[in-house]
Amino acid sequence: MKNLIKINSKINENGSIDFKELNIDDFKEFDYYRIVNPITKEIFYNDNGKLKLIHNCHCYDIWGNNKSCDYCVSTNALVTNSTKKKLEQIDGNLFLARVFPIIFDDKTYVLELFQDIGDSYVKTENENLQLSQIVTQLNLLASKDSFSGLFSHGFMYNKIMEITRDNIMPVALLCMDIDNMKYINDNFGHYEGDVLIKKISDELIKLNSDNVFAARTGGDEFQVIFINYTKEMALDYSKPILDNLEKILIKDNYYASTSWAIEDRIKNQNAKELIESADSKMYKVKDIHHKN
Incomplete structure (x- = not known):
């Protein structure tokens, strides 16, 4: 899980985040997290309340793409200033991604949380392809405005x-x-x-x-x-x-x-x-x- 940070502990009672106190113990129901700038496609990590850039990589690399995602849920969250969810496939496993904007030094980034909901479900190449197609179709639906049928x-x-x-x-x-x-x-x-x-x-x-x-x-x-x-x-x-x-x-x-x-x-x-x-x-x- 390159550039994903392991999580193992608890969430604040009020559900809110003080970014400068953000650490790997904030979200017990999720397995990994990362901080991204969906505009520049950069990835960051929290180092004692300071953002540090992870060099020579892009946020879309984790999906095995050589280009930006057709539908970037983190950009959607940033533009609408709201929490979004998306299904993704990483290394043959199915993940639920929950993303929302966070502010640090008057600049907005996006916190991406990943929960493994597949439990290594994908066993064969054929099943892997089928799951990939399902995820693609679900995310296509997520890119649409539900009322009008147009893109969001x-x-x-x-x-x-x-x-x-x-x-x-x-x-x-x-x-x-x-x-x-x-x-x-x-x-x-x-x-x-x-x-x-x-x-x-x-x-x-x-x-x-x-x-x-x-x-x-x-x-x-x-x-x-x-x-x-x-x-x-x-x-x-x-x-x-x-x-x-x-x-x-x-x-x-x-x-x-x-x-x-x-x-x-x-x-x-x-x-x-x-x-x-x-x-x-x-x-x-x-x-x-x-x-x-």
Whole structure:
């Protein structure tokens, strides 16, 4: 279990963690832990209240990958500032991973806890393959927003972050927001608001492909990342769907609309900067719709 630290003892009564007092005795139900920065993919350990970097390794190495995970549960936990769980297979054993953000010196990291729930269950190569496929399918489900069926906020942020590390291929990002959502909820009820979100999601999900990923990133907020697409290519690809979202009948002859903008990624622009740029353009469109 390379770069995992063995645990054997007790948890604090209130369940909280004072990071500077974190030690291997904090979580009795888990077998191993590690501290990661899911943005930089670095691994750390606690040395008497100080974080020490483990050199020459990445957090994804433990899964036998040569690249970042397609769905990084730790990035999801970091972005949403919440606890997440995930199944993983390590050295033929099945582990439950529980991850949550921790703060040290005003910087946020993620604590990953691992519990062996397979008890060396995998006996043969065939069983190992089957279990690997099951874990992959379960984690794919975990990468989705359960209500809309689109990808989750955490998945999308991780995908954008990974793609923007590469300055070679073009990338375009679409940000979308439903207009007058509060008015719709207040006047037609939250049920109609939910129906509207589902209608929009059902259209956006049609865009998904090997290089296009649509996500619900908030209550009425959506993003679509186009990998190896210019803005013009992304507009051409998504135009039929976007046309369908121009006017959406709610009830009583009231039509909802969406505001959206697509932004090209410029050279050396990171994930946060790309999202902020596309968001800014989208809100300018939203302001125009509001004034009209």
